[in-house]
Amino acid sequence: MRPLEKYIAEGAAELGVCLPPDAFQAFNTYYDFLEEKNRVMNLTAIAGERDTARLHFLDSLAVLKYAPLKGSRVIDVGSGAGFPGVPLKIAVPDMRLTALDALGKRVEFLSELCERLGVDADCVHARAEEAALKPEMRDGFDFAVSRAVANLGVLCELCLPFVKVGGAFLAMKSTDTEEEINDAKSAIKTLGGETEGVFDYKVPLTDIFHRLVIIRKTAPTPDGFPRRFTRIKKAPL
Numbered sequence: 001m002r003p004l005e006k007y008i009a010e011g012a013a014e015l016g017v018c019l020p021p022d023a024f025q026a027f028n029t030y031y032d033f034l035e036e037k038n039r040v041m042n043l044t045a046i047a048g049e050r051d052t053a054r055l056h057f058l059d060s061l062a063v064l065k066y067a068p069l070k071g072s073r074v075i076d077v078g079s080g081a082g083f084p085g086v087p088l089k090i091a092v093p094d095m096r097l098t099a100l101d102a103l104g105k106r107v108e109f110l111s112e113l114c115e116r117l118g119v120d121a122d123c124v125h126a127r128a129e130e131a132a133l134k135p136e137m138r139d140g141f142d143f144a145v146s147r148a149v150a151n152l153g154v155l156c157e158l159c160l161p162f163v164k165v166g167g168a169f170l171a172m173k174s175t176d177t178e179e180e181i182n183d184a185k186s187a188i189k190t191l192g193g194e195t196e197g198v199f200d201y202k203v204p205l206t207d208i209f210h211r212l213v214i215i216r217k218t219a220p221t222p223d224g225f226p227r228r229f230t231r232i233k234k235a236p237l
Contacts, residue, residue, distance in 0.1 A: 001024075002028065002049070003049045003050065004027060004028055004031055004049040004052070004053050005024045005027070005028065007049065007050060007053035007054065007058070007205060008023070008024060008027050008053055008057060008058070009024070010204070010205060011053065011054065011057075011058035011061070011204030011205050012058070012061060012091075012204075014204040014205070015058070015061055015062055015064065015065055015204055016065065017061050017064050017065070017091060019090075019091055020090075020091070020093060023090050023091060026090045026117050026119075027053075027057055027087075027090065029116055029117055030057075030082070030086065030087075030090070030113065030117065031049060031052055031053075031057075033112075033113055033116055034052070034081060034113075035047070037109055038081075041105055041109070043080070043081040043106070043109065044056065044080075044081050053205075054203060054204065054205045054206050055203065055206070055208075056081075056083050056087070057087050058203060058204040058205065059083075059084070059147075059172075059203050059210060060083050060084030060085075060086075060087035060088060060147075061084075061087055061088065061091055062201050062203065062204070062210070062212070063084055063088060063145060063170055063172070063212060064088065064091060064092070065199075065201060066170075066197070066199050066212055066214060067143060067168070067170055067214070069088060069092045069095045069142075069143065070092055070094060070095065071094050071095070072095055072096070072142035072143055073095075073096045073098075073140065073141045073142050073143075074088065074095055074096065074097055074098070074141060074142065074143045074144070074145060075097075075098040075099075075100055075137075075141045075143075075144050075145070075159075075162050076088075076097065076098070076099045076100065076144075076145050076146065077100050077128050077144055077145070077146040077148065077155075077158060077159050077162070078100070078101060078102070078128065078146055078147075078148035078150075079099035079100060079101045079106070079110060079123075080101060080106055080147075080148075081106070081109065081110075082099060082109075082110055082113060083147055084145055084147055084172065085097050085099050085121075085145065086099065086110070086113065086114070086117070086119065086121070088145070089119055089121060090117070090119070097119075097121040097122070098121065098122040098123075098124060098137075098141070099114075099121055099122070099123045099124065100124045100126060100128060100131060101123075101124075101125065102125070102126065102127045102128070103125075104125050107123050107124070107125040110123040111123040127229065128158040128159070128162075128226070129157075129158055129226040129227065129228060129229050129232065131162075132158070132161035132162050132226050133161075133226075137162060138161055138162065138221075139161070139162075139163070139164045139165070139220065139221075140162065140164065141162045141163055141164060141167060142163075142164065142167045142168075143163065143167055143168055143169070143170055144159040144160070144162045144163050144167075144168075144169045144170070145169075145170040145171075145172070146158075146159055146169075146170075146171060146172065147172040151180060151183075151184075151236070152171055152173065152177065152180045152181060152183075152184040152187075152213065153180075153183060153184040153186075153187040153188075153236050153237055154232055154233070154236060155169075155171055156169065156171075156184060156187050156188050156191055156193065156215060156237075157187060157191060157225060157226045157227070157232050157237060158226055158232070159171075160188075160191040160192060160193050160215065160217060160221055161191070161221045161225060161226055163217040164217065165192070165217050165218065165219060165220060166216075166217065167216075167217050168196065168214050168215060168216045168217060169193065169214075169215040169217070170212060170213075170214055170215075171212070171213040171214075171215065172210065172211070172212055173210070173211045173212075173213055174210060174211060175200050175209050175210065175211045177211060177213075181195070181198065181213060186237055187236065187237035188215055190222070190225075190237050191221050191222075191225055191237070192217055192218060192219035192220055192221045192222070193215045193216060193217050193218060194215070194216055194218050195213065195214070195215055195216075196214045196215065196216040197213075197214045198211060198212075198213050198214075199211065199212045199213075199214070
């Protein structure tokens, strides 16, 4: 067993997440391809089996402590190098994943990654504020998830329109976001959501704590949202 597999096994046990038998080889393949591509394109500043396992793979899997993704349609908004969507798909094979990113080179990476993993996922090259206006994507997902660094109010406008009523937006944040969460209350209400829970969790095999904010979609997002990104940034809800 290579070190990566040992870290994944220990961390998953710490989370209480049961992984399918082929998950460990999938994470090996993911790591090797990420390291290869990261030499020629800027995908992540995190390197090495230990840190990639802890700070990318296991941090992504922590979502499963709080959200039952089995059989769900999930969109990962601003997927980047695939976090958290692809690790979640590895752990929950019957989850239907759409990985959305605005940069073509990252979508090419995601498409090739999913092909190497034998993962069935839709890798979409589009800006979130434009994709969310498409009838086939708007109100079409049980969950939207994002580990993007944008302000929560901005993320809600970009992500909640994808979510069907009764579904939820899962926002992965740092633990020093009380003010940000409070400031987003108006945006969340305007967009048809309500904050269901704020959960701080320890990233396995570390002393680091991260936060998952669960925003339940209770009503349809009104027409006109999301706005153009320049407008979102200039005049937050």
